[in-house]
Amino acid sequence: MNFRKICILGLGYIGLPTAATFATHGWNVVGVDINPHVIETLRAGNIHIHEPGLRNVVQAALTSGKLTVSPRPEKADAFLIAVPTPFYEDKYGEYDGRKYKLADMRAVISAVEAILPHLRKGNLVILESTSPPRTTIDLVQPILERSGLKAGVDFYLCYSPERVLPGQILRELIENARVVGGVTPESAKAGHALYAIFVKGQIIETDATTAEMVKLMENTTRDVNIAIANEFARLAEKLGVDVWEAIRLANLHPRIDILSPGPGVGGHCISVDPWFFVETAPELTPLIYQARRVNDEQPHFVVKKVEQALGPLQGKKIAALGLAYKPDVDDLRESPAAEVVHLLQKEGARVKVWEPFKPDARMQGIDTAANLEDALKEAEAILLLVRHTDFVNHRPDELASKTAARIVVDCVNAWDADLWKEAGFTVHRLGVNKS
Numbered sequence: 001m002n003f004r005k006i007c008i009l010g011l012g013y014i015g016l017p018t019a020a021t022f023a024t025h026g027w028n029v030v031g032v033d034i035n036p037h038v039i040e041t042l043r044a045g046n047i048h049i050h051e052p053g054l055r056n057v058v059q060a061a062l063t064s065g066k067l068t069v070s071p072r073p074e075k076a077d078a079f080l081i082a083v084p085t086p087f088y089e090d091k092y093g094e095y096d097g098r099k100y101k102l103a104d105m106r107a108v109i110s111a112v113e114a115i116l117p118h119l120r121k122g123n124l125v126i127l128e129s130t131s132p133p134r135t136t137i138d139l140v141q142p143i144l145e146r147s148g149l150k151a152g153v154d155f156y157l158c159y160s161p162e163r164v165l166p167g168q169i170l171r172e173l174i175e176n177a178r179v180v181g182g183v184t185p186e187s188a189k190a191g192h193a194l195y196a197i198f199v200k201g202q203i204i205e206t207d208a209t210t211a212e213m214v215k216l217m218e219n220t221t222r223d224v225n226i227a228i229a230n231e232f233a234r235l236a237e238k239l240g241v242d243v244w245e246a247i248r249l250a251n252l253h254p255r256i257d258i259l260s261p262g263p264g265v266g267g268h269c270i271s272v273d274p275w276f277f278v279e280t281a282p283e284l285t286p287l288i289y290q291a292r293r294v295n296d297e298q299p300h301f302v303v304k305k306v307e308q309a310l311g312p313l314q315g316k317k318i319a320a321l322g323l324a325y326k327p328d329v330d331d332l333r334e335s336p337a338a339e340v341v342h343l344l345q346k347e348g349a350r351v352k353v354w355e356p357f358k359p360d361a362r363m364q365g366i367d368t369a370a371n372l373e374d375a376l377k378e379a380e381a382i383l384l385l386v387r388h389t390d391f392v393n394h395r396p397d398e399l400a401s402k403t404a405a406r407i408v409v410d411c412v413n414a415w416d417a418d419l420w421k422e423a424g425f426t427v428h429r430l431g432v433n434k435s
Contacts, residue, residue, distance in 0.1 A: 001124065001193050004028060007076035009111040011038050011069065013049055013268075013331065014128060014162045015082035016058065017169045023061035025198045030076065031069045032114075042069045050330035050357055053170050073114050078124040078194055081115075081140075082162070083107040084268065085129045087275055095282035098289055101275040103132050105139060112143045119147045124156040124190045126180075130215055130269060131159070132276040136208040137183055152184030158191035159208040161215030166267075166329040177202040181211025219273040220288055225259050226270070227291035230298050233261035233431035243431030244413045261431055263385050263411045264298035264336025266325025271295070271334040299339040302385075302411055302430065306344065309409050309428040310381055314348030319379035319405065321372075322386025323355035323363070330357035337385035340411075341366050352379070356390055376403035387412040396423035 004027075008019040011033040019031040033039055041048045045062060047055050061067035073079070085108060087101040094100070108129055115125060127140055136159040141151045151157040159181045164172040178199050182188030188205035195203055206214075229247070236243035247258045265271045274292050278285045303313075310316050325335040332338060332355075341351050342365060352367050354375035361368050369375035376382070382405050384391060392414045400406075400423055408420055409428045417427040 001077070001122075001190055003077045003124075003194055003197070005030070005074075005076040006078045006080065006194075007032060007073050007115075007118075008080045008082060009033075009073060009114065010081065010083035010107075010129070011042070012082065012084065013051065013166060013169065014164070015080070016042075016047070016049065017051065017054055017173055018080065018082060018128075018162075019067055020054070020057045020061040021170070021173055021198050023064065023067035024057055027066065027197060029061070029067045030074050031067060032071065032073050033069070034071060034110075036071070039069050039071055051169050052167060057170060073118055075118045075120070076123070078126070079115050079118075080126045080128055081108060081111045082128045083111045085131055085272070086268070087272055093279060093282065098282065098286075100278045100282060100289060100292075102279055103276055105131070105135070108135070108139070109143065112140050116144065116147055119144060119149060119155060121149060121154045124158070124187075124194060126158045126160050126191055126194070128160055128162050130161060130219075130273055130276075131212055133212045133216070133280050134209055135159070135212060136181070141183060152182070152187050156187040156190035157183045157208070158187050159211045160191055160195065161211060163215065163218065166326065166331055174198055175201050177204065179204050179206060179211045179214050181206045181208040183208050216273045216276055219270045220277060220291075222259075223265060223270050223274045223295060224287065224291040226261075226265055227294040229259045229261040230264075230294055230301070232258070234301060236431045237433040240433050242429075244429070260413065262298070262336070263302045263340050263430070265295040266333065266335040266337070267331060268333045271325075271336075295336075299336050299343055302340045303343045303347065305411070305428060305430055306349075306381070306383060306409050307347070309407055309426075312348075313344060316349045317378050317380045318344060318349050318351045318383050319369075319375040319381070319403065320344075320351050320353045320383045320385055321375070321391050322384065322388055323353050323361055323366070323368070324357055324386050324388070327387040328357065328389055330355075332358065332361060332363065338363055338366065340383075340385060351383075355386075356388060373402055376405065379403050379405040381405050381407040381409060384408070384410045384412060384414055387414045396420045396425060400424065 006029045009032045011031045023029045088104045180191035233243045352375045354369045411430040
């Protein structure tokens with residue numbers, strides 16, 4: 001196929017790197033986002049998200065004229081949809097007494113409807129947004145066929161999930177294997193041809209629903225594995241065991257790879273995607289449902305840990321380090337660290353948060369510090385929630401000079417407890433029932 005112009009809807013953590021990558025490979029790309037701030041920021045030559053190397057790639061794409069940005073789609077040869085698919089905050093399903101979250105597909109619906117006036121014979125449409133199984137054929141296809149054109153006959157329609165790691169997106173977009181699921185084999189081949197413009201990894205063709213399931217299976221497997229690690233941490237505390245030592249020893253077995261426990265699971269993928277399976281077939285997914293429950297409850301476990309360290313939390317001043325959902329990224333979506341902060345505040349604690357990857361973060365109800373010193377200056381305790389490299393490298397004598405706090409609660413096993421104790425700190429670690 002001849003893809004002279006590509007239109008990408010959604011300029012977030014996936015859409016923007018994808019648009020810039022196509023553009024720097026010589027293709028004309030129009031990037032679309034309904035957020036005026038995003039459009040204004042990009043037109044000014046800046047970026048609105050943190051991702052290593054992304055600023056240079058986007059600026060090169062914009063300067064070349066190959067990438068333009070717009071609040072509305074335009075006629076193109078290929079359309080890629082990379083908009084958010086969160087779950088509803090106020091709608092739930094229920095099965096056999098189990099309450100489960102429901103996917104909010106309004107952004108996908110709006111994006112597909114925005115493409116509709118521009119759809120022409122021979123066009124390719126690809127949904128990249130992580131979605132419940134059968135979204136492509138049951139939701140996207142009927143909307144597009146309102147045009148009078150038939151998917152797989154008059155235009156090509158695919159689902160191809162993004163499978164990249166924040167912090168490594170630009171490299172993994174190119175190097176990772178890509179699954180392309182078409183509503184027909186011809187659609188899958190068209191999708192294959194588009195991604196072959198820059199993908200060096202293997203491109204595998206399949207059907208759309210299989211491709212949707214692949215992405216959900218990947219993230220659900222991670223979620224279940226993290227849930228068992230979090231339960232191990234709870235068991236270790238009850239039994240007087242150091243969970244980190246136990247995991248290290250268990251992982252010496254060649255067929256065992258237990259993940260690390262922590263304050264919970266966040267981000268737009270692992271904490272969300274398993275619910276799509278539960279929503280699709282609640283009667284078949286009790287294990288997935290329970291893993292979600294375990295990980296969603298983990299922030300409450302952290303709050304109990306802080307209470308063990310500090311006693312009643314009313315009025316206690318806490319410096320919380322980290323707000324992102326994982327180390328070394330600025331992504332705050334579904335962050336368990338944020339949930340921990342909210343829960344501490346409900347118990348009456350006064351929490352000030354320092355997030356170095358998003359120093360200007362503004363989250364409702366959270367007091368964010370201007371810098372590390374600001375977070376620490378009045379603190380009675382330090383709560384480490386995210387394993388940012390910068391935090392891992394802090395020396396106890398450095399922090400001791402910045403704060404009167406001498407109680408540390410380490411939720412991510414980032415600090416050497418013996419070194420901190422030698423510096424005069426009382427150290428409490430998640431999964432360890434001793435200071």
